[in-house]
Amino acid sequence: MADNIExxxxxxxxxxxxxxxxxxxxxxxENILLVVIIILIAYLALIIMFPNVLSAFKFKTNEKVxxxxxxxxxxxxxxxxxxxxxxxxxxxxxKIKNEKEVSYKADEAKKxxxxxxxxxxxxxxxxxxxxxxxxxxxxxxxxxxxxxxDKAVPYLDLKTNELKGIVGLIEVYDSNCKxxxxxxxxxxxFDNSGIKIKSYEKIEAGxxxxxxxxxxxxxxxxxxxxxxxxxxxxxxxxxxxxxLLDKKENDYLFKEDAFPYKEIKTGKIKGKVIFxxxxxxxxxxxxxxxxxxEAFANLGxxxxxxxxxxxxxxxxxxxxxxxxxxxxxxxxLSDEISDYLQIKQTLEQVGTYEGKxxxxxxxxxxxxxxxxx
Numbered sequence: 339m340a341d342n343i344e345x346x347x348x349x350x351x352x353x354x355x356x357x358x359x360x361x362x363x364x365x366x367x368e369n370i371l372l373v374v375i376i377i378l379i380a381y382l383a384l385i386i387m388f389p390n391v392l393s394a395f396k397f398k399t400n401e402k403v404x405x406x407x408x409x410x411x412x413x414x415x416x417x418x419x420x421x422x423x424x425x426x427x428x429x430x431x432x433k434i435k436n437e438k439e440v441s442y443k444a445d446e447a448k449k450x451x452x453x454x455x456x457x458x459x460x461x462x463x464x465x466x467x468x469x470x471x472x473x474x475x476x477x478x479x480x481x482x483x484x485x486x487x488d489k490a491v492p493y494l495d496l497k498t499n500e501l502k503g504i505v506g507l508i509e510v511y512d513s514n515c516k517x518x519x520x521x522x523x524x525x526x527x528f529d530n531s532g533i534k535i536k537s538y539e540k541i542e543a544g545x546x547x548x549x550x551x552x553x554x555x556x557x558x559x560x561x562x563x564x565x566x567x568x569x570x571x572x573x574x575x576x577x578x579x580x581x582l583l584d585k586k587e588n589d590y591l592f593k594e595d596a597f598p599y600k601e602i603k604t605g606k607i608k609g610k611v612i613f614x615x616x617x618x619x620x621x622x623x624x625x626x627x628x629x630x631x632e633a634f635a636n637l638g639x640x641x642x643x644x645x646x647x648x649x650x651x652x653x654x655x656x657x658x659x660x661x662x663x664x665x666x667x668x669x670x671l672s673d674e675i676s677d678y679l680q681i682k683q684t685l686e687q688v689g690t691y692e693g694k695x696x697x698x699x700x701x702x703x704x705x706x707x708x709x710x711x
Contacts, residue, residue, distance in 0.1 A: 405435040406466035411450060411459050413441040416501055416534070418490040423462050423477075430472050432464075442496070451496065454481045458502075459494050462487040491571045492534050503571040504536040508589070510551050511561040512543045515600045517607055517640070521563040521592065531575050536566070543602075552602065555586045559608070560600045563592040597640045597677065610642035612672035616657055618709055619648050625706035627667040630698060634671075637681050642674075649711070658711065661697050665710050671696040 408427065410420050428434065440447045442459045450456070454463060464473070464485035471485065478485040492503030505528070509521050525538050541548045543560050551557065555564060566589055570576055583590040597609025611634075615627045631641055647654045649666060657663065661670065673694035675685075682691075688700040701708040 401431050402470070403431050403433050404467050404470050406432045406464050406471065408434055408437040409450065409463040409465070410437070410439040411442050411447050411456065411461045411463070412439055413443055413447075414459055414492075414494040414501070416504065417460050417492050417494055418503075418532075420460050420462060420487075420490070423487050423490075426477070427462075427464060427473065432466065432471055442494070454484060454486050456486065456488050457496055458488060458490065459496065460490050489573060491532075491573070493571075503568055504534045505568045506536045506566040507538045508551065508564040509538070509540045509561050510543055510548055510557060510564070511540060512600050515560065515598075515607060517598045517610060517642070518561055518600055519596045519598060519640075521561050521596055524563060524592070531572075533569070533572055533575065536568075555589065555591055557591065558602055559595075560602060561596075564589040565592060566590075595677070595680065597638065598642075608677045609640050609674055611639055611674045612642055613644040614657070614670045614672075615644065615646045615667055616654060616663060616670065617646050617648060617667040618650075621666075621709050623707045624667055624709055625704060627669065629704060629706065630667075630669045634669075637678075637684065639671075639675065639678060639681075661692055663697070663711060665699070665701050665708050667708065668701065669698045671698075 406427070408424060410424075412420070424437070440450075442448075442451065450463060451459075451461075454461075464471070464478070464487075468480055468483055468485055473485050477489065478487050480486075492501060494500070495502055507525060507528075511520070512518060522538060522540075525535055528535060541551060543549070543552060551564065555562075564586070565583065569579075569583075569590060582592060582594050584593040585591075595609070598607050599609065600607055613631060613634075615630070617627055618624065627646070631644060635641060647657060649655070649658060657670065675696045676682075676691070676694040678685075685691075685696060688703050689696055689698040
């Protein structure tokens with residue numbers, strides 16, 4: 339048992355490090371903090387849906403193993419792949435003695451669909467001693483003494499013969515805003531969470547269709563992303579990301595900020611932060627102030643420009659007095675940092691807001707050499 343626990347610990351640490359590296363790469367290269375949030379939510383959601391992702395937590399015990407038969411009802415090419423579902427079954431106290439696949443159009447499948455009240459495919463039926471088998475009842479239903487998985491997405495609705503659960507994405511953007519971020523990377527985040535994307539369409543805000551979408555959905559910033567309501571079908575993800583979405587008549591509007599963006603009402607570009615570094619050029623042992631730029635960029639802050647001011651200059655003396663600077667090198671961030679409401683609480687732990695500007699103060703947090711004034 340101890341060996342199993344140790345192995346499980348190593349596996350989860352390995353998984354966490356892989357995800358951590360992916361998150362850092364997204365944050366550093368794309369400066370889209372919101373995509374990082376979605377990837378993390380999706381990762382956790384997949385663990386909830388398919389526990390075999392971290393199968394090391396399935397400790398081996400002396401509990402009895404029961405033989406089962408698995409029947410997969412398929413026939414929809416664009417629908418969800420059932421391999422993760424079968425893997426989840428294998429992690430339970432079962433031994434699969436027989437596994438077969440039948441098309442939903444076959445007579446055998448039609449009888450099974452009727453017997454187990456299956457309304458959409460693909461589906462999985464597990465036959466055996468269901469009263470003894472331990473499968474997650476949040477994922478599997480018990481119908482006529484069988485476990486039935488009928489929560490696939492995308493799926494074919496057997497009543498209407500419609501394919502459901504494929505999501506369309508529309509980005510409304512301003513081609514004149516060269517600094518503005520693109521939201522297209524969210525598609526990759528959705529792909530990682532198992533969400534099937536029908537198309538990613540980019541619409542210029544100044545076009546007739548763009549103007550219509552802006553009016554219909556009360557879009558206030560560019561770029562903005564509209565997400566088809568098929569996203570609701572993804573039961574293992576939707577509840578987690580719903581807080582990031584604003585429900586409209588025909589779509590969901592991704593409402594969180596991805597900087598920089600253009601405010602339609604004022605025409606201003608939000609989130610372009612100017613960094614002023616206060617340094618002592620004669621302090622050769624002081625840390626490289628660019629460390630601060632990297633740290634803020636990792637939080638999704640867009641660095642529009644940066645400059646250094648020496649403490650011996652008239653401007654440097656004025657900054658020390660105005661902001662009561664007690665240690666350097668440090669950074670003073672322009673008013674635009676106040677646009678980043680999502681990270682305000684985090685920044686307040688290592689600095690202070692002076693009006694709309696921000697001063698980094700807790701240099702001890704860097705674990706690097708600095709100079710007290």
